[in-house]
Amino acid sequence: MGTAIDASNKVQNGSSLVEKKLKVVFVLGGPGSGKGTQCANIVEHFGYTHLSAGDLLRAEIKSGSENGTMIQNMIKEGKIVPSEVTIKLLQRAMQENNNDKFLIDGFPRNEENRAAFESVTGIEPEFVLFVDCSAEEMERRLLSRNQGREDDNIDTIRKRFKVYMESSLPVIEYYNSKGKVRKIDAGKPIGEVFEAVKAVFTSPNDKVEQCNASQKVKRSKLGLFARKENSGKCLLCCFWMKCGSS
Numbered sequence: 001m002g003t004a005i006d007a008s009n010k011v012q013n014g015s016s017l018v019e020k021k022l023k024v025v026f027v028l029g030g031p032g033s034g035k036g037t038q039c040a041n042i043v044e045h046f047g048y049t050h051l052s053a054g055d056l057l058r059a060e061i062k063s064g065s066e067n068g069t070m071i072q073n074m075i076k077e078g079k080i081v082p083s084e085v086t087i088k089l090l091q092r093a094m095q096e097n098n099n100d101k102f103l104i105d106g107f108p109r110n111e112e113n114r115a116a117f118e119s120v121t122g123i124e125p126e127f128v129l130f131v132d133c134s135a136e137e138m139e140r141r142l143l144s145r146n147q148g149r150e151d152d153n154i155d156t157i158r159k160r161f162k163v164y165m166e167s168s169l170p171v172i173e174y175y176n177s178k179g180k181v182r183k184i185d186a187g188k189p190i191g192e193v194f195e196a197v198k199a200v201f202t203s204p205n206d207k208v209e210q211c212n213a214s215q216k217v218k219r220s221k222l223g224l225f226a227r228k229e230n231s232g233k234c235l236l237c238c239f240w241m242k243c244g245s246s
């Protein structure tokens with residue numbers, strides 16, 4: 001069992017006292033885009049350990065922790081829990097696992113998550129798997145998920161979409177500007193999506209196609225959230241409507 005992860009991104013292996021550098025892939029995308037579904041496949045094929053920030057927070061509620069009520073209220077409102085809480089849970093989960101390859105699903109969700117994780121752990125992701133899906137399809141999937149999640153109702157789903165647009169997409173933009181985003185089209189059937197995921201994990205150094213290739217693109221202030229003139233469609237993601245500003 002590991003003992004500590006610090007800002008050097010090294011974990012000391014308790015049994016052998018060998019320090020190892022952890023490899024992390026962030027799996028990001030909208031609510032219901034299929035992050036958890038694809039992570040399960042990646043674990044099976046590529047030997048990563050899957051850590052879902054949302055699952056860790058839900059487990060913390062169930063454990064009766066002093067933060068439980070606060071976390072539960074935040075999740076019901078689709079809000080982002082303070083970084084220190086989520087990062088502690090992620091750190092603990094990594095320390096309790098002997099693997100050195102982790103898929104971190106649903107984190108970082110905002111700039112505060114991103115910066116705090118980097119400064120506390122010293123970990124920079126190998127790359128970011130961006131699971132991209134239209135809002136209409138995500139809404140359909142969430143409303144038929146049937147896993148008893150308190151946030152899978154239409155009111156909370158709308159709030160989660162808003163938070164995703166306003167706080168999470170800019171994090172994906174940040175990593176895209178560093179050439180770290182690998183985008184997959186998650187609007188297809190699960191098996192087809194996984195074929196695209198496999199290609200990413202087989203050659204992770206290939207850069208994602210940048211979204212400014214079209215001549216008809218008008219770049220927004222944010223740079224990445226370019227749109228086709230008159231169409232209103234964001235070319236980075238499948239969201240129609242406001243994505244950044246123009």
Ligand SMILES: Nc1ncnc2c1ncn2[C@@H]1O[C@H](COP(=O)(O)OP(=O)(O)OP(=O)(O)O)[C@@H](O)[C@H]1O
Binds near residue numbers: 030144146
């Ligand atoms: N490609 C797909 N086609 C159809 N349904 C899918 C696909 N991928 C996932 N689903 C289904 O959609 C629902 C949401 O998937 P999943 O839980 O993997 O999403 P998620 O991105 O982890 O969502 P959240 O952010 O809410 O945790 C599940 O019921 C899952 O079975």
Ligand SMILES: Nc1ccn([C@@H]2O[C@H](COP(=O)(O)O)[C@@H](O)[C@H]2O)c(=O)n1
Binds near residue numbers: 108160
């Ligand atoms: N970094 C995160 C991740 C999640 N949350 C909260 O949990 C909810 C569910 O997350 P899923 O990834 O399982 O969809 C999410 O809506 C947030 O309320 C968080 O605060 N920080």
Ligand SMILES: [Mg+2]
Binds near residue numbers: 035036052054106
């Ligand atoms: Mg999930």
